[in-house]
Amino acid sequence: MIEVDFDAHERSRWTGRARAYRRSFGRLCAYPTGALLDAAAVRAGRRVIDVGTGPGTVAAAALARGARVVAVDAEPGMLAAARRTATGAGLVGGALPRLPFPDARFDAAVANFVLNHVGDPAAALAELRRLVRPGGRVAVTLWPFPHPPLQRLWREAIDAADVVPPTDLPRLAPERDFPRTEEGVTGLLSAAGLSDAGCATVSWTHRADPADWWAGPAAGIGAVGLVVQRQAPAVRARIRQEYDRLTAGCRTTDGMLALPTAALLGAATVP
Template sequence: MTSFDEHERRRWAGRAEAYVGSFARLCAYPADALLDAAGARAGARLLDVGTGPGTVAALAAGRGAAVTAVDAEPSMVSWARKSGLEGRCALAALPRLPFPAAAFDAAVANFVVNHVGDPAAAVAELRRVVRPGGHVAVTLWPHPQPPLQQLWGRVYEAAGGPPRPDLPRVADAKNVARTPDGIVGLLRGAGLDAVRCETLSWVHRADPEDWWAGPANGIGHLGHLLADAPDALCRRVREEYDRLTADHLDADGLLALPTAALLGWGRVGCP
């Protein structure tokens, strides 16, 4: 693993329950479009990599697909198994999956490539385990960030947080632009054909307390910054969160902010 991969493992260790109670619904939004792009249908052998609590895998199983799901985080695997994927979910991580070549009709990775230190190697591994004529589909968060994701940086800066520490990053030589063109290039570079990428845009609505629960439980960049922060800074950050979100509450009191995701997919060509 790269230093970035190791950092991601530490950040997510034991956080399945916190994720389910905060950011899971946001990440579930593209699930149907992701499965459509992968051609997930009844009888298809589908691999869901980075399944988290099993949201995409369960949806695919509901379509009648023969689902196998894996995740790098043990707490996510345990949660997915308890949620109905017992016997179909195992511990495994990109870029090395414990499956033979061409074992599946399709592979999907929902917001997983954002969390790996070598995106090209990760997509190449997804391609390896899919048969010729099958499809690989992935979602990523775009950059520049949409308003919803920008909120955390605005909150931290408004609270007067100290300069953010340098955290492990994907090496420049291995990184990819989080844009439609960047994702098309990533998928083509992995050897996929008929590659496409589209931007999915929507307004995410969440209870402000549920949304705050993400960083409050150590999830995301703000969660990392607050993990060892003084109590006074944590209080100021929460105060600024309440202040800045007040202008974005809808009639039901839900936080409503625009966001977006990149959906890229391609076909595995014949040898």
């Protein structure tokens, strides 16, 4: 599958879904924000670009540290949300691997759960490196594979409902893919010409209203959302029934879903 197909598909899964994202994935993706900004050495006075800002969570946190922030996203609905969340950030429409900024414009670049959604991760990292001055920092988060229990839940519900996922979903070309592990991320950063590369796993237990966690796939977000949306109404109802069954044993006394998850946090220095 060629790059434009993969990227176009990924962007289509987010179009018009900013509200559903905030309800389902938003709090989950916000969790590593502080660690991400620490890894990028974001502090007062630093020029920071937040690529794939979504609703502006990371950009707002960087502003709170006194940084000067530019936030970029390809989806107008996400930029509209970021305008409310990250007041004071410069907002720009754009997408990796080509962004409309000169070389070495920033002191740090951050991309929170963005590399999972680009057709050429190496090219995306090369662009982040281009935007940062020598001595500056690049930091990224992405989901690991194999998936943690929280993310496995949806596929388990689909399998339990006897639904076969479609085979025509765009996938990264093998030569562009990389292991979604600490070693794989470290290698990707180093291959982009960055120095002092490293990656750590950030683990936590995510708590969410089960209805909110279901809202993402129900709205068509991500590959699992596309699988759900392609089913007939009766099949979608069966997947939801299996989801409710599987989550019944993972709920706390207040009815909230509580499951372990993790993210990979990679960071490096521009030489």
